[in-house]
Amino acid sequence: MAKLASLKSEKRLLDRRAADQIRSHILEGVLPAGERLLETQLSEELEVSRGTVRSALAQLANEGLVQQVAFTRWEVSDTSTVDAWEIYTLRGAMEGLGARLAVNNVTEADGERLRAMVDELLAAIREGRFRDATDIDFGLHSAIVELARHKRLAEQHRFIVQQVRFHMVQSGFLPNDYDGLISEHKALVDAVIARDADRAERLARSHNDAEVHLLAELLKQGGRARVVREKAS
Amino acid sequence: MAKLASLKSEKRLLDRRAADQIRSHILEGVLPAGERLLETQLSEELEVSRGTVRSALAQLANEGLVQQVAFTRWEVSDTSTVDAWEIYTLRGAMEGLGARLAVNNVTEADGERLRAMVDELLAAIREGRFRDATDIDFGLHSAIVELARHKRLAEQHRFIVQQVRFHMVQSGFLPNDYDGLISEHKALVDAVIARDADRAERLARSHNDAEVHLLAELLKQGGRARVVREKAS
DNA sequence: GTTTTGCTGATTGCTGACAATCCTGCGGAA
DNA sequence: TTCCGCAGGATTGTCAGCAATCAGCAAAAC
Known part of the structure; x- marks a missing residue:
């Protein structure tokens, strides 16, 4: 059978894709170190819900690119x-x-x-x-x-x-x-x-x-x- | 200043505490390798919402104790x-x-x-x-x-x-x-x-x-x- | 008999609304 | 003047419900 075009890019989970977007912004310097990240703002820009943004931010925190201050803020990691x-x-x-x-x-x-x-x-x-x-x-x-x-x-x-x-x-x-x-x-x-x-x-x-x-x-x-x-x- | 009685157990985020519970169950062998984990069931047992359980499972996945099959299931990692x-x-x-x-x-x-x-x-x-x-x-x-x-x-x-x-x-x-x-x-x-x-x-x-x-x-x-x-x- | 197809129940993915918490700035007292 | 406490607003944390997806089964087609 001929291999059809992969729909994988569409298939990926929404929070992963959101994380990808934010990640590339960080790595390209669009979001500089120390920058505060607002869940609401990100959810509007990416056109997904806040819960999804939250999940994406949690992933980036695991990768060390983002830090969470509980109940207070998310921010781009500042590398000392x-x-x-x-x-x-x-x-x-x-x-x-x-x-x-x-x-x-x-x-x-x-x-x-x-x-x-x-x-x-x-x-x-x-x-x-x-x-x-x-x-x-x-x-x-x-x-x-x-x-x-x-x-x-x-x-x-x-x-x-x-x-x-x-x-x-x-x-x-x-x-x-x-x-x-x-x-x-x-x-x-x-x-x-x-x-x-x-x-x-x-x-x-x-x-x-x-x-x-x-x-x-x-x-x-x-x-x-x-x-x-x-x-x- | 005298160190007050730690409120940490109360203060810690709910999803972290949920992750702690599930983690200790896994490490003690209560939840054996390969065991399927149902979000609904866990949320009832831990008395938190499904979203919170989801966040906890994501953390455990990062620790390598749990695996996710998208749209399908969570399961305790099986160590080959x-x-x-x-x-x-x-x-x-x-x-x-x-x-x-x-x-x-x-x-x-x-x-x-x-x-x-x-x-x-x-x-x-x-x-x-x-x-x-x-x-x-x-x-x-x-x-x-x-x-x-x-x-x-x-x-x-x-x-x-x-x-x-x-x-x-x-x-x-x-x-x-x-x-x-x-x-x-x-x-x-x-x-x-x-x-x-x-x-x-x-x-x-x-x-x-x-x-x-x-x-x-x-x-x-x-x-x-x-x-x-x-x-x- | 085997393969394909369509349905059904169950489970995960995602969203919007509500609750808890924290920071800011203002007013009053020492 | 400085410190403390206390609203008010902003932001994060949590929840319950709707939508999307999947595994399994049964019926149909070959």
């Missing part, structure tokens, strides 16, 4: 230095585990796919398409994690990557050492393809080390949590 | 071998990170507390109080993770530990090598107190290795996901 440190350290641990496990499942085709992504990354950087480059960067890491065939890890990783991206939007952060970036990714992909679990894990984990150390230093200096907000200085 | 492998590998990675970071914050008082827990664990095992022993065991690991002062890690760890316990209830699993258990915990605590990050991480991670390897072998043999169900054979 402590939060950034938490996000990056967790990311390291998860991608480390992912890379270690990926080694057991990687096929030749997977290897080719990963190498192709590194090439794309290189091309994007050479041509100055930095927005594309970060997308490919994240995609590469996610691809490796997917190879671990670990549903829970993949899901948690999605959430963490989302928070990393959100933090980058907030702080206006962009990588500066692109050459190092390329060689790091190349080495990581090589290790995965070579099925060297220890090396793959070590490389995946150390990928964020520069940021983690910077953030740890900031914390030692500042003592208390301070908000990172040097947007496009 | 694959799931168990996922849970234990994730646990290793998280507790590894936790132990590594704990090293930076551990005080003398913390060290004493950890050592006391090991002693309690030893006593419980000696006296045959195995139920207490597992509680202390989990408590010890959680205490170390708490020392990392990492909110996101602590929360994720809580969820993972919950799933570990749930899996243990389902499979009737109990540790058998209690002597090894004690020495492993002693070594881990010593490493944390000695502020040896690498050793602490390695020990924390390897704590589950026996289970992980067993599960991985089962997966290789069984090929497809099979449910572990040798309950008190």
Whole structure:
């Protein structure tokens, strides 16, 4: 039987779709950190009931993009230095585990796919398409994690990557050492393809080390949590 | 100001409390794996509205204790071998990170507390109080993770530990090598107190290795996901 | 006998209205 | 002047009912 056009996009539950809309607004910076979210207003804009909006907000709270103050307010999460440190350290641990496990499942085709992504990354950087480059960067890491065939890890990783991206939007952060970036990714992909679990894990984990150390230093200096907000200085 | 009698139990949101009730029923095995959950029935038993039950179930779904089949049913999660492998590998990675970071914050008082827990664990095992022993065991690991002062890690760890316990209830699993258990915990605590990050991480991670390897072998043999169900054979 | 089709009861998804709670600002007292 | 308490308004929390969807069964078609 010929496969008919999927109605899935219509089929998805309303609260999920509402969450998608709000999420993308947050990740694109339309809704900035700290912004208060009113259930009534959202329900009017999205043309769904307040209960549905509530359910959507609860999902986003689980993803770490939104915070709830009981009986009082919802707001877009504000990522402090402590939060950034938490996000990056967790990311390291998860991608480390992912890379270690990926080694057991990687096929030749997977290897080719990963190498192709590194090439794309290189091309994007050479041509100055930095927005594309970060997308490919994240995609590469996610691809490796997917190879671990670990549903829970993949899901948690999605959430963490989302928070990393959100933090980058907030702080206006962009990588500066692109050459190092390329060689790091190349080495990581090589290790995965070579099925060297220890090396793959070590490389995946150390990928964020520069940021983690910077953030740890900031914390030692500042003592208390301070908000990172040097947007496009 | 003197701390007044906590109104927390009254103050907490209704859906959270509903989730607490259902959760404890699941973790105690009153609601077995695969059991269908009817919103109407739960709302009558808990004396709250269906919307509140719905919110509670959504929370439990995020914790991995419950699964939703859209438009059709809620059911208590059924933990397959694959799931168990996922849970234990994730646990290793998280507790590894936790132990590594704990090293930076551990005080003398913390060290004493950890050592006391090991002693309690030893006593419980000696006296045959195995139920207490597992509680202390989990408590010890959680205490170390708490020392990392990492909110996101602590929360994720809580969820993972919950799933570990749930899996243990389902499979009737109990540790058998209690002597090894004690020495492993002693070594881990010593490493944390000695502020040896690498050793602490390695020990924390390897704590589950026996289970992980067993599960991985089962997966290789069984090929497809099979449910572990040798309950008190 | 097997497959398809249409119905029915049950269950989940969503909505609008009501109740509980919190923040704001004003007035009065120390 | 400053602090406290207390309405009033705004916002979130909870509820009961209607709509959409699904599994199962029985009848019809081949």
